[in-house]
Amino acid sequence: MNILTLNHVHKSFARTEGEDVTQALSDITFTVKDGEFLSIVGPSGCGKSTIMRLIAGLIFPTAGTITLNGEIIKGTDTERGMVFQKPTLFPWLTVKQNLDFTAKMKGYTHKADYESESERLLELAGLEEFRNDFPHQLSGGMAQRLALIRTMINKPRVFLLDEPLGALDAFTRMNMQDEILKLWQRSNHIVLMVTHDIDEALYLGTRIIVMAPRPGRIREDMKNEMPYPRVRTSDEFLQMRKRVLEMLNFGQILN
Ligand SMILES: Nc1ncnc2c1ncn2[C@@H]1O[C@H](COP(=O)(O)OP(=O)(O)OP(=O)(O)O)[C@@H](O)[C@H]1O
Ligand SMILES: [Mg+2]
Structure with missing residues (x-):
């Protein structure tokens, strides 16, 4: 059981x-365990x-502690995979090489160990035909999809998603939401996902943190116990949506 x-x-x-x-953050306290999908929403x-x-270990707290399984986070590690708000790809590697390179960093030394997963993910992201292109030849949405599957290939214990779907069109976005959901349900690991999209937060999260x-x-910090697969037009969904929206507006009036 992983505990963050x-x-x-x-x-x-x-x-x-x-x-x-x-002062970017003040007194943030929460615990997330395996099997939880935490959506984080809040104003820019x-x-x-x-x-x-x-959590990725790219920066460190001014005060307080962050631990994974009791150990203080001291830097980056493939056990905590992050997808950034702006896709970060290796510009000198092709689509396929970007994907394979990440798998190799995780320690897969034989092509056979990651090849089938790499192929599956390329197909999933609709990038098979672009495997030999370089990042500058991709659209914003394609680059973001590549960044997402590149992190998926390593099956991290903690999956950190910072608005990973922001640049995608509505259809691809919904497909990728389902893929993220499947990935999480299969691994049962911890997912934290930042989003500006309240529907997305509610569709995915077992818990939603609303920030001020x-x-x-x-x-x-509210539980979202709606059973999966969730229906965006159900009464329950719309009620939850209203609650979150009210919370966010309330925040804006106060600040
Ligand atoms: N490296 C940095 N140096 C100085 N200030 C920073 C740095 N990173 C973030 N900040 C500041 O910390 C605050 C929080 O920034 P952060 O990027 O975490 O916000 P966010 O909630 O992700 O916003 P958005 O929704 O626009 O992405 C902002 O006021 C920002 O200017
Ligand atoms: Mg941000």
């Missing part, structure tokens, strides 16, 4: 020459990406 814990996490960023600081600048980068800005705080 953020315990009274604060994060400030120095601005000009240490004069002023931006409330610290959502900062939370993801902290400046400094970023948790306004509400």
Whole structure:
């Protein structure tokens, strides 16, 4: 059982020459376990990406601790796979090479160990025909799909998704949502996903964290017990949606 814990996490960023600081996060505490899918929503600048980068081990808390299975996160590791808001691909490698390179970083040394999964994911993302293209030849949505499957191939214990579907058209987006869901249900690992799309948060998450800005705080940490597959037009869904929307508006009036 994997357990990820953020315990009274604060994060400030120095601005000009240490004069002023931006307090990005204040007192963030939550625990996520295997089998949980945590959706994080909140206004722009409330610290959502900062939370993801902290868990990825790219930056460190100003105060408080972050642990995975009791161990403090000291840096990046393939056990915590992140998909960034802006796709980060290796520009000098083709689509297929981007995918295979990540599998090799995880330690797969034989092609046979990752080849079938790599092929399956290329097909899933609709990128088979573009396998020999380079990232600059892809559309924004294609690049984002590649970034997503590249992280999927390593089956991380903690899957960190920072608005991974923002650049996609509605149809591809819904397909990818189902794929993320399948991946999570199969692995039963921890997923944290930041999104601006409340429907997406509700369609996927077993739990939804609603944040308030400046400094970023948790306004509400609510369970979403609707059974899967969820129906976006069901009464239950629409009621939950209303609740989250009200919470977000409430936040804007207060701040
Ligand atoms: N490296 C950095 N240096 C200085 N300030 C930063 C840095 N990273 C983030 N911040 C600040 O921290 C705050 C939170 O930023 P963050 O990117 O986490 O927000 P967000 O909730 O992801 O926003 P969005 O929804 O627009 O992506 C912002 O005020 C931002 O300016
Ligand atoms: Mg962000």
